[in-house]
Structures are given as structure tokens and as C-alpha cells.
Amino acid sequence: MNTTSVPVKSSAGLGPKLMLCLAATWLVWGSTYLAIKVALVSLPPFFQMGSRFLVAGGLLAGWMRWQGVPWPGGRQWRNAVIIGGLMLGGGMGGTATAEQTVGSGLVVAFIAVMPLMIAGLNLLWGERPTRLESLGIACGLVGVLLLTQGQGFGASPAGLLAISVACASWAVGSVLSQRSLPLAPGAMGFASEMLAGGVVLMGLSLLGGETLPERIEPQALWAWAYLVVFGSLVAFNAYMVLLAEASAGLASSYSFVNPVIAMLLGVTLAGEQISGHEWLAAGVVLVGVVLLLTGRGRSAAR
Numbered sequence: 001m002n003t004t005s006v007p008v009k010s011s012a013g014l015g016p017k018l019m020l021c022l023a024a025t026w027l028v029w030g031s032t033y034l035a036i037k038v039a040l041v042s043l044p045p046f047f048q049m050g051s052r053f054l055v056a057g058g059l060l061a062g063w064m065r066w067q068g069v070p071w072p073g074g075r076q077w078r079n080a081v082i083i084g085g086l087m088l089g090g091g092m093g094g095t096a097t098a099e100q101t102v103g104s105g106l107v108v109a110f111i112a113v114m115p116l117m118i119a120g121l122n123l124l125w126g127e128r129p130t131r132l133e134s135l136g137i138a139c140g141l142v143g144v145l146l147l148t149q150g151q152g153f154g155a156s157p158a159g160l161l162a163i164s165v166a167c168a169s170w171a172v173g174s175v176l177s178q179r180s181l182p183l184a185p186g187a188m189g190f191a192s193e194m195l196a197g198g199v200v201l202m203g204l205s206l207l208g209g210e211t212l213p214e215r216i217e218p219q220a221l222w223a224w225a226y227l228v229v230f231g232s233l234v235a236f237n238a239y240m241v242l243l244a245e246a247s248a249g250l251a252s253s254y255s256f257v258n259p260v261i262a263m264l265l266g267v268t269l270a271g272e273q274i275s276g277h278e279w280l281a282a283g284v285v286l287v288g289v290v291l292l293l294t295g296r297g298r299s300a301a302r
Contacts (some may be wrong), residue, residue, distance in 0.1 A: 024230075024238035025254040030261025032231040033104040034269060036096050042220035044210035045096030049265060050201030052224060053088055056232035057194030064188045072184035072192045079181040080192035081200070083173045088197025090169025093204060096160045102159035103272035105263030109282035110147055110163050112259045115289055116140040125179055132291055140288030146281035153270040190236060209267035259286060 039048050065071070072080065098107050116137045119129055129137060183189030239254070259282055267273035 018242065021238035021241045024235045025242065026257040027261060028230045028235040028238075030108070031096075031253055031265055032227055032235075032259040033099070033108045033258075033262045034075030034265045035231065037099045037104045037224050037266075038223035039220045039227065040096065040100060042213055042216040043224060044205065044208075044212075045100065046093050046201050047204035047210050047212070048227075049088065049092045049096050050062055050198045050203075050205055052198070052227050052232060053084075053092075053194040053201065054198035056228045057198055059228075060187060060196060060233060061191035062065045064186075064191060069186070071186060076182070076184045076189070077192060077196070079177070080189070080196040082181055083177045083183060084193040084195070084197030085200040086169045086176070088194065089200035089204060090111060091173065092170075092197075093201050094169060095167025098159045098162035098166065100121050100159070101156040102163065103266050103274065105259070105266035105274055106147070106278060106282075107159075107163055107273055108262035109259045109278070109285060110144065111167060112282070112285045112289055113144050114167060114171060114174075117167060121171055121175045132294060136288045136291030136294075138288070139183055139291060140285050143281050143284030143286075143288055146284060147278060149277070149281075154290060163181045187237070196234065197211045 036048070043051075080296060095107060095111070119133060119137055123129075177183060184192055263274060263279075263282065
């Protein structure tokens with residue numbers, strides 16, 4: 001979901017490392033939405049996400065401390081609580097909640113509009129989109145309107161509300177982290193965000209009265225472990241490498257590849273039903289995201 005803006009770098013002559021990083025952000029992040037749905041068999045949404053991020057954040061923070069990286073300062077921890085609460089508490093918690101009643105493919109297709117939402121929020125800071133970006137935003141909004149009329153979201157108003165809150169929370173958190181609430185540098189900043197967000201999610205789990213079943217299904221535990229190791233640690237570090245060594249457009253390409261991966265996995269592995277209307281709507285969203293990223297790349301290259 002992250003759409004951090006960075007200076008444009010050349011993506012010519014991609015080596016094996018960058019190809020592996022692309023595969024991680026495309027395939028791993030695209031598959032995490034199905035893993036969330038599998039874990040929901042035994043692990044309620046806020047508990048699932050909170051425990052996932054606490055473990056992943058603890059592992060990453062411990063590794064960084066072993067490397068000699070200092071802990072974040074007080075203000076950086078405050079920012080981590082705000083950003084983690086929005087992006088992980090509202091964003092990922094809302095996503096897991098939505099997947100209780102809506103297919104993972106439809107959820108991630110809706111999430112594909114995230115770059116469009118962030119571009120809209122940046123207008124508050126006077127960052128106006130180019131014509132191509134504006135066309136992408138308009139196209140994406142049309143796609144989302146079409147998607148919300150489909151069978152999946154139409155049958156689940158609660159799921160639509162949850163994913164709408166999730167997208168809005170993630171977008172606001174992303175923009176605030178870039179504009180006014182910076183985290184600690186590098187991986188320690190992300191670790192602090194995961195730890196803070198995990199605490200917020202566990203608090204929401206307690207407030208919501210979530211309980212664990214007497215027997216936790218093995219597939220739910222395997223899915224949870226997959227989310228910790230691959231979704232939270234491997235894929236994000238791969239994304240950080242792409243931000244440092246590839247172009248912004250290439251690094252952000254996951255945002256329009258993930259929905260295709262998630263929808264295909266949902267249909268083939270989870271037996272999810274997606275109508276032709278919903279495939280069309282998802283395609284319109286993806287066209288909008290591609291236009292936005294293309295316009296952003298051209299603007300940055302000037």
C-alpha cells in the first residue's frame with residue numbers, strides 16, 4: 001500500500017537482486033490478502049493483525065539493535081503511534097475486518113485506488129496533479145464506483161464500510177508520515193511503526209471482545225506465520241531496496257500488480273466468485289493507477 005515518493009532513478013539493466021525484490025513486492029504482497037482470509041478461520045481480525053505486527057516489529061527492532069542502530073527518540077515514537085495507529089490499526093485492521101464478508105480479490109482491487117487517494121490528499125499541501133495524473137484519479141474513482149455496485153460489496157455493506165475506512169486510514173497515515181510526522185530513519189522507523197500499530201490493534205481486539213477458539217486450525221497458524229515472515233519482513237525490505245535502487249514508478253508497480261495476483265489466487269485457490277462486472281471495475285481501477293504512476297514519473301523526470 002505504501003506509495004512513498006522518491007527521486008527517479010534509472011531502472012535500466014535490472015540485476016537479479018532487483019528482479020527478486022520485484023517478485024517479492026508483486027507476488028508476496030499480492031498473496032497476503034488470501035493469507036489474511038485463511039488466518040481468519042481461527043484468528044479474529046484485530047488479534048491476527050496485532051500479533052503479526054508485534055512479532056514482526058520485535059524481530060526487526062531486535063535485529064537493528066544488534067546492528068547498533070539506536071532506538072527512536074520520544075517524538076519519533078509519538079509519530080510511530082499516530083502513523084501505526086492509522087496505517088496498521090485502521091488500514092490493516094479494517095482490511096482484515098472487510099475480508100470476513102468480502103472476497104480477498106475484491107478487497108485488494110478496492111485497495112488499488114490507494115495511490116489515487118494519496119494524490120488527492122496531497123492537494124492540501126499544494127501538490128497539484130498533472131493532466132495525466134488527474135485523468136488517472138478520475139478513472140480510478142469511476143472504477144471504484146463500479147466496483148462498489150458489484151455482487152461482493154453490494155451484498156456486504158459492512159465490508160464496504162470496513163475497506164473504505166481502511167483505505168482512508170492508510171492514505172492519511174501515508175501522507176502524514178511523508179509531510180509532518182517522520183519516523184526514525186530506515187528499518188528502525190518501520191519496526192517502531194509495526195510495534196506501535198501492533199499495540200493499537202491489540203487494544204482494538206480487547207475493546208471488541210475478540211476471543212480465540214478452543215482449537216486453532218493449522219492452516220490459520222501457517223497463514224499467520226507467512227504474514228509475519230514474508231508479508232511484514234521479506235516484502236517490505238524488498239520494497240525498501242527498490243526505493244533506494246530503482247525508479248519510483250518501478251518501486252510502486254506493486255500497486256497495480258497486486259490486485260491481479262490477489263484476484264487470480266482468490267478464484268483459483270479459495271473458490272471466490274468474481275463477476276464480469278467486478279472484473280471490469282477492477283480493470284478500470286488498474287488503468288487509473290497506471291495513468292497516475294506514469295504521470296507522476298514524467299513529472300518527476302522534468
